[in-house]
Amino acid sequence: MTHDILLAGFGGQGILFAGKILAYSGLMDEKEVSWLPSYGPEMRGGTCNCSVCISDAPIGSPLVTEPSILIAMNTPSLEKFVDKVKPGGTIIVDSTMVDAKVERTDVNTYYVPASQLAVDNELAGGANIILLGKLFKETGIVSPETFKKAIEKVVPAKKAALAANNLRAVQLGMDYNG
Amino acid sequence: MAVVFEKPKSLADVTLHYCPGCTHGIIHRLVCEVIDEMGIEGDTIGVCPVGCSVMAYDYFTCDMIEAAHGRAPAVATGVKRTNPDKYVFTYQGDGDLAAIGTAETVHAATRGENIVVIFVNNTTYGMTGGQMAPTTLPGQVTQTTPYGRDPKLMGYPVRVCEMLATLSGTALAQRVAVNSVPHIREAKKAIRKAFENQRDKKGFSIVEVLSTCPTNWGMSPVDALKRLEDEMIPYYPLGVFKDTNAFPEKEGE
Amino acid sequence: MERNLMKGNEALAEAAIRAGCKCFFGYPITPQTEISAYLAKRFKQAGGVFLQAESEIAAINMVLGAASTGVRAMTSSSSPGISLKSEGISYIAGSDLPCVIINVQRGGPGLGGIQPSQADYWQATRALGHGDFHLLVYAPCSVQEMVDTVTKAFDMADKFRMPAMILADGLLGQMMEPVSFPEPKTDFPEKPWAANGHGNKREHNIINSLFLQPDVLEKSVKDRFERYEEIKANHAEAELYMTEDADIVLTAYGATARVAKSAVNMAREQGIKAGLIRPITLWPFPVKQINEGSKNAKSILCVEMSMGQMIDDVKLAINCSKPVEFFGRTGGVIPTPAEVLEEIKKYTNGGAK
Numbered sequence: 001m002t003h004d005i006l007l008a009g010f011g012g013q014g015i016l017f018a019g020k021i022l023a024y025s026g027l028m029d030e031k032e033v034s035w036l037p038s039y040g041p042e043m044r045g046g047t048c049n050c051s052v053c054i055s056d057a058p059i060g061s062p063l064v065t066e067p068s069i070l071i072a073m074n075t076p077s078l079e080k081f082v083d084k085v086k087p088g089g090t091i092i093v094d095s096t097m098v099d100a101k102v103e104r105t106d107v108n109t110y111y112v113p114a115s116q117l118a119v120d121n122e123l124a125g126g127a128n129i130i131l132l133g134k135l136f137k138e139t140g141i142v143s144p145e146t147f148k149k150a151i152e153k154v155v156p157a158k159k160a161a162l163a164a165n166n167l168r169a170v171q172l173g174m175d176y177n178g
Numbered sequence: 179m180a181v182v183f184e185k186p187k188s189l190a191d192v193t194l195h196y197c198p199g200c201t202h203g204i205i206h207r208l209v210c211e212v213i214d215e216m217g218i219e220g221d222t223i224g225v226c227p228v229g230c231s232v233m234a235y236d237y238f239t240c241d242m243i244e245a246a247h248g249r250a251p252a253v254a255t256g257v258k259r260t261n262p263d264k265y266v267f268t269y270q271g272d273g274d275l276a277a278i279g280t281a282e283t284v285h286a287a288t289r290g291e292n293i294v295v296i297f298v299n300n301t302t303y304g305m306t307g308g309q310m311a312p313t314t315l316p317g318q319v320t321q322t323t324p325y326g327r328d329p330k331l332m333g334y335p336v337r338v339c340e341m342l343a344t345l346s347g348t349a350l351a352q353r354v355a356v357n358s359v360p361h362i363r364e365a366k367k368a369i370r371k372a373f374e375n376q377r378d379k380k381g382f383s384i385v386e387v388l389s390t391c392p393t394n395w396g397m398s399p400v401d402a403l404k405r406l407e408d409e410m411i412p413y414y415p416l417g418v419f420k421d422t423n424a425f426p427e428k429e430g431e
Numbered sequence: 432m433e434r435n436l437m438k439g440n441e442a443l444a445e446a447a448i449r450a451g452c453k454c455f456f457g458y459p460i461t462p463q464t465e466i467s468a469y470l471a472k473r474f475k476q477a478g479g480v481f482l483q484a485e486s487e488i489a490a491i492n493m494v495l496g497a498a499s500t501g502v503r504a505m506t507s508s509s510s511p512g513i514s515l516k517s518e519g520i521s522y523i524a525g526s527d528l529p530c531v532i533i534n535v536q537r538g539g540p541g542l543g544g545i546q547p548s549q550a551d552y553w554q555a556t557r558a559l560g561h562g563d564f565h566l567l568v569y570a571p572c573s574v575q576e577m578v579d580t581v582t583k584a585f586d587m588a589d590k591f592r593m594p595a596m597i598l599a600d601g602l603l604g605q606m607m608e609p610v611s612f613p614e615p616k617t618d619f620p621e622k623p624w625a626a627n628g629h630g631n632k633r634e635h636n637i638i639n640s641l642f643l644q645p646d647v648l649e650k651s652v653k654d655r656f657e658r659y660e661e662i663k664a665n666h667a668e669a670e671l672y673m674t675e676d677a678d679i680v681l682t683a684y685g686a687t688a689r690v691a692k693s694a695v696n697m698a699r700e701q702g703i704k705a706g707l708i709r710p711i712t713l714w715p716f717p718v719k720q721i722n723e724g725s726k727n728a729k730s731i732l733c734v735e736m737s738m739g740q741m742i743d744d745v746k747l748a749i750n751c752s753k754p755v756e757f758f759g760r761t762g763g764v765i766p767t768p769a770e771v772l773e774e775i776k777k778y779t780n781g782g783a784k
Contacts, residue, residue, distance in 0.1 A: 034608050285489065
């Protein structure tokens with residue numbers, strides 16, 4: 001089983017961090033993983049995306065061109081990648097940032113007002129993790145326990161508050177039913 | 179019989195390839211005298227340039243490295259940074275140091291690399307047969323300035339010591355000459371000071387030595403020495419342009 | 432062994448420290464700058480010299496200076512920066528000095544782009560500077576393999592007194608993969624030739640590439656080429672993947688080999704007998720392995736992120752004894768497995784018998 005995941009949005013939305021947590025989660029589950037960011041001028045406040053592969057088998061190209069899972073955190077990203085998603089794939093949209101709807105019927109689309117939820121719950125910058133929560137809930141690719149382990153691995157111990165916020169954010173995403 | 183004069187120990191007993199009347203030999207000797215007097219031959223690594231002194235690695239008996247044209251300060255940086263307790267010097271001509279190697283020179287100086295640079299300025303590219311150097315004087319005839327160097331077309335000569343004296347990393351910038359006994363004595367003192375600066379970790383030390391090139395100047399050795407005095411020194415005044423510790427320790431340290 | 436996710440560039444840097452690298456001289460250029468940034472931070476604790484040079488030219492000459500004293504020295508850059516270093520690399524080779532140079536390739540020519548590319552194959556294997564010489568050229572294809580290659584590159588460079596290059600690309604440099612590191616190396620070869628101060632205990636050592644007498648220079652070059660023969664005979668490496676019964680064998684190295692391997696797997700699922708030869712050393716080129724891996728194939732498909740540079744070596748390796756086709760993307764475009772599969776089908780009649 002291979003998950004080809006593409007996370008896309010603006011620079012500063014935590015796209016790369018969310019991708020890293022996702023990749024680490026795969027590692028915690030002893031899967032093969034890869035993480036590949038867009039880089040260069042693109043990163044300077046423009047669009048930003050990140051390819052994450054989680055697989056039982058060694059990973060070929062780490063560049064995800066036909067995602068099985070797309071997390072879109074702004075409108076340009078959704079427009080750019082919506083048609084690339086594999087049939088039967090999953091699209092998670094931050095509906096605070098994106099008004100558009102996905103017209104495709106051969107994919108599972110979930111709309112989460114993640115940026116608004118983050119503000120409402122005093123989790124500034126936590127929209128990315130809220131969306132991951134929704135992803136875990138709908139696809140089961142990562143268990144909450146695994147995610148917790150990944151957070152502990154990535155967030156230094158001295159930033160315990162940050163880790164706690166991430167756990168709260170992922171729970172918000174898992175609990176959201178819109 | 180008492181020995182009153184001998185070759186420095188760190189100068190190899192070989193025939194130098196320099197032209198008759200060329201002052202490279204004197205400058206080699208001064209560097210070696212300083213190395214001998216300080217007793218540092220075994221702890222010294224020299225870096226040669228491309229130019230007339232390209233084969234100086236055969237003349238100095240300390241360990242030697244041959245650099246690419248202009249890159250000696252970078253090579254010396256690599257040596258010194260990984261061997262901070264050794265003495266490292268470069269021996270470079272004007273084309274090497276002030277034309278193709280300007281960036282390496284300026285940045286080694288501004289970093290305050292704790293090395294000694296012996297800069298031999300004879301206002302010409304000697305090895306390749308006498309072309310215009312960055313230090314060629316206005317009006318000077320060379321192979322590539324057959325009508326004399328016209329600053330409007332070829333720019334002005336570079337005064338290296340004055341330029342490097344503006345940089346914070348430079349500890350010593352001194353210009354000397356080897357056209358007379360008093361000047362030679364002064365030159366040796368400057369070279370000694372430069373090596374002592376390195377010992378005391380004061381920063382980048384450059385000694386610019388005004389030198390002659392009778393062959394490419396088309397002069398007898400004596401006339402060449404006279405030209406140095408009459409034409410070069412007025413444009414390139416001798417003296418200390420900077421003498422300081424580039425890295426004074428903070429009070430209380 | 433604990434595995435952590437790490438960016439390729441940072442993993443290369445950490446691996447250098449484990450390999451006993453004591454100094455790094457570099458200049459910022461995308462997409463390899465993380466190597467500098469990592470070492471600037473880590474050398475402080477690990478005990479080493481990091482210096483940001485004023486230019487690529489200065490950086491490679493600092494490497495020359497440090498390597499002259501017997502210290503393990505490294506620099507890294509990306510394509511345009513490697514061009515600038517080529518002067519120094521020629522001097523390093525001519526002075527018989529060991530060092531490691533990393534090229535995290537990007538698209539060219541000129542300023543080109545910053546996305547992954549393999550357009551420096553010719554430069555790395557043919558013309559990294561003037562004169563008769565070679566570098567050892569390694570082409571790892573994963574972050575872990577990059578880590579393992581660093582120690583090997585330093586060891587081989589020391590053994591044969593020559594520069595070694597790790598030819599990576601923006602994809603390998605920027606991606607994160609799980610990686611584990613070897614224990615720090617503790618045994619290093621003696622370097623009696625080093626110019627690190629003779630301490631009045633031996634004759635002076637001279638590090639030099641100047642030989643004005645033609646016969647002397649010829650001899651020094653020929654001696655070096657004798658060493659090259661030994662390397663060619665014993666140190667060429669390649670990975671063979673499903674080549675035994677393959678009708679079509681792909682040749683690809685580095686990041687492209689990952690794409691090619693995916694394409695081979697897809698082809699096999701569709702009943703097409705495809706295989707892959709992945710050169711791990713580009714110089715020496717794995718001639719024997721290419722012949723071994725393609726002996727039953729009807730054709731070879733060379734896949735590269737360039738307009739076709741390695742393909743010449745593949746043709747030479749098999750003496751043009753069978754068709755060698757080419758598929759490449761360039762300028763920073765990464766070929767997809769689906770594209771490569773289409774090419775495979777083109778030369779295998781879609782798998783139809």
